[in-house]
Amino acid sequence: MNTHSASLARETRGTRGTHGRYDVVVVGGGAAGLSAALVLGRARRSTLVVDAGAPRNAPAAHMQGYLSRDGMSPAEFLEAGRREIAAYGVEWTAGEVVAAAPDGGGAVGFTVTLADGRTVRARRLVVTTGLVDELPPLDGVAERWGRDVLHCPYCHGWEVRDQAFGVVAHPVMGAHQALLVTQWSDDVVFFPHTYDAVTDEDRLRLAAAGVRTVEGEVAGLEVEGDRLTGVRMADGRVVERSVLFVGTVVTPRDGLLTALGAATEETPMGRFVTVDPTGRTSVPGVWAAGNAIGAAEQVVNAASGGYRAGAILNMDLLNEDLDRKTTAAAEAVAAV
Incomplete structure (x- = not known):
């Protein structure tokens, strides 16, 4: 020794x-x-x-x-x-x-x-x-979790900055996360999904922050070449996005x-x-x-x-x- x-x-x-x-x-x-x-x-x-x-x-x-x-x-x-x-x-x-x-x-x-x-x-x-x-039960979310499906902008926002963000309403915080992530991107789309408590004040603040709201339920993700390319709605629409924030x-x-x-x-x-x-x-x-x-x-x-x-x-x-x-x-x- x-x-x-x-x-x-x-x-x-x-x-x-x-x-x-x-x-x-x-x-x-x-x-x-x-x-x-x-x-x-x-x-x-x-x-x-x-x-x-x-x-x-x-x-x-x-x-x-x-x-x-x-x-x-x-x-x-x-x-x-x-x-x-x-x-x-x-x-x-x-x-x-x-x-x-x-x-x-x-x-x-x-x-x-x-x-x-x-x-x-x-x-x-x-x-x-x-x-x-517990992740939202949306097609493809679990497979992309921790990659281009994220939950914390303080953890991952810098790494995905300036990309096209989507935000699915958090079951508790609603529109808050969509407002927060505008610090990292000017291109943010908010999906209320099944959250039915978005207030008029929320909508005013989202508009003021330049966040676009897409109504309707989210069905899953579009992925091409191991890369998120869009959010697929239940009615068949696809909203092009390269990063998705979800609440757990x-x-x-x-x-x-x-x-x-x-x-x-x-x-x-x-x-x-x-x-x-x-x-x-x-x-x-x-x-x-x-x-x-x-x-x-x-x-x-x-x-x-x-x-x-x-x-x-x-x-x-x-x-x-x-x-x-x-x-x-x-x-x-x-x-x-």
Whole structure:
């Protein structure tokens, strides 16, 4: 072992779990989970990351808007994160957590069960399981998703700038996205599709922004040579477009959290688990971060949330340990 390796071994001593027991199990190996694990590993907490391998942004070729990582592929980003946490002794395993149950007794702790039957124990949990995008059921949309069918102009707008945009009304936000994407193109067509709540004010704003509205239901996409060329209407019309923005219905992967009894709240994008500013849920010992707690969390936001959760969770563990030691010391003095 060279000098650097020996030093690293000393620095990471104590961060690996013993006999299936960890300070923290992180459920989810995306930006939020890896960021939390990095903080915890550097704090010398024994930490296990369980990664089901289903990141929301997997269909995208690149991720944007993350300072110093702009343009990196999601797969490359995750691989770099795994290397970084490994350097601090954090363990990573592929798998799906199917249950987590409180250990009972006086101290906070959990037994975590994986789909393959493995069980581990953790003093604390960080849940970063993300969400699922439900695409509109339009012919060709799923096949083009993440390529020229998109949902987030902040993620992809620069890459498709100045092209002919189409926007299918979001089931909640209606015309908002059509107005937003005019920042990236002057050629925008809005398809209300089945959204029947477009107001007169919406129409005035769309017209003022130079957005053309095409009424009628959308049936699917026209594709030529592996390239989107138009939007096909139910009545047979084809509107030439090279990029289409669609709204998705989002469903958080929060089954683990709700099974533990975590409180939830209704938001404009659906019901999500309630957390405080550090990611702490209503369940003692459980934090959550990333898209599991909100639809608008971009990669950089998710990483930030994971960092905060990891730092506060470490302090929570430290205080628990200090409380126990203080009580023990006081009892020893009283016994003298």
